[in-house]
Amino acid sequence: MIQEATFEFLRKLEVNNNREWFLENKNEYEIAKANFVDFCEEVLEMLKVIEPSFANTQIKDCIFRINRDIRFAKDKRPYKNNLSAGFGAGGRNSGKIDYYFQLQNGETMIGAGMWQPSSENLAKFRQELDYNPEVLKGIIDTPKFKDAYPIVHGEKLKRAPKNYSEDHPEIELLKHKELFFVKKFSNEKVKQKDFLKQLFYHLEVIKPYIDYLNELFYN
Numbered sequence: 001m002i003q004e005a006t007f008e009f010l011r012k013l014e015v016n017n018n019r020e021w022f023l024e025n026k027n028e029y030e031i032a033k034a035n036f037v038d039f040c041e042e043v044l045e046m047l048k049v050i051e052p053s054f055a056n057t058q059i060k061d062c063i064f065r066i067n068r069d070i071r072f073a074k075d076k077r078p079y080k081n082n083l084s085a086g087f088g089a090g091g092r093n094s095g096k097i098d099y100y101f102q103l104q105n106g107e108t109m110i111g112a113g114m115w116q117p118s119s120e121n122l123a124k125f126r127q128e129l130d131y132n133p134e135v136l137k138g139i140i141d142t143p144k145f146k147d148a149y150p151i152v153h154g155e156k157l158k159r160a161p162k163n164y165s166e167d168h169p170e171i172e173l174l175k176h177k178e179l180f181f182v183k184k185f186s187n188e189k190v191k192q193k194d195f196l197k198q199l200f201y202h203l204e205v206i207k208p209y210i211d212y213l214n215e216l217f218y219n
Contacts (some may be wrong), residue, residue: 002039002103002190006032010081010105017077029066036103038062039196043044044082044087046200050207053089061091082107097213099203108190110199112206113180114154114213121217126161126174128216133170139208140181148205154178181206 010030012025022029041059048054064084070076082104088094100111114125129136140152141144157175160166164174173179183202189195 001193002195003035004191006035006083006103007187007191009020010083010103014081014105017079017081019078022079033063033066036085037216040085040087040101042196043199043203046196047087047099047203050204051089054087057088057090062087063092064092081105096218097210099206099210101199101216103190106187108185108187109182110179110202110206112152112210113178114176115178115180117178117217120193122177124216125179125213126164129170129173130164130168133173136173136209136212139212145205145209148202149159149181149183151182153180153182154174181209 005028009025009028012028013022016022016025034086037059040062042060044054044057044059048057050158062085064080064086066079066083067076068078068080070078074078082102084100084102086092086094086098086100088096089126092098097112097114102111114121140149155175155177159175160171161174164171168174185195185198189198192198
């Protein structure tokens, strides 16, 4: 269960995002991180039931560092304002479409889908959508999916992509350069005793879309 103290640390970090403060409050960070890791371990164990390829995945390989890579960034704040994890076979660097979980004050979320795909994978996605639109639509247009993830996210072209006509029946989906889904949770929801159950429900709902993309891109 996520503790209020974990949110309190993240709130403080938002307004004290510098190395000196962080080092002075390292103990608070370690407590918050331990709470987050313990919760994520429960998530991982539940995912292993529905994702056999996760069987040997260890939680330490799922957790992202809190340090930001600022080498080429205009924003020089050294730390993320969140704690995050990527759940895939072997951890956060599976190389496939994974489940993403981010704990942040007022912005806790889970997400998954086609985000910043390679040009090759985007071409595969559009070709499959052109030939067999009913497969994807049979996943993301179901009432259960739409209720859990009502908004389609991702960068989108204003006009039809090359080799596709503006009057294509699936033109709005074909315009997507990314297509992913996000579910956000309030701090109050996250601190509820049944949050793990709520979170896992949404991961189960999005699983067919993850499977669809991984089958399309990597098999």
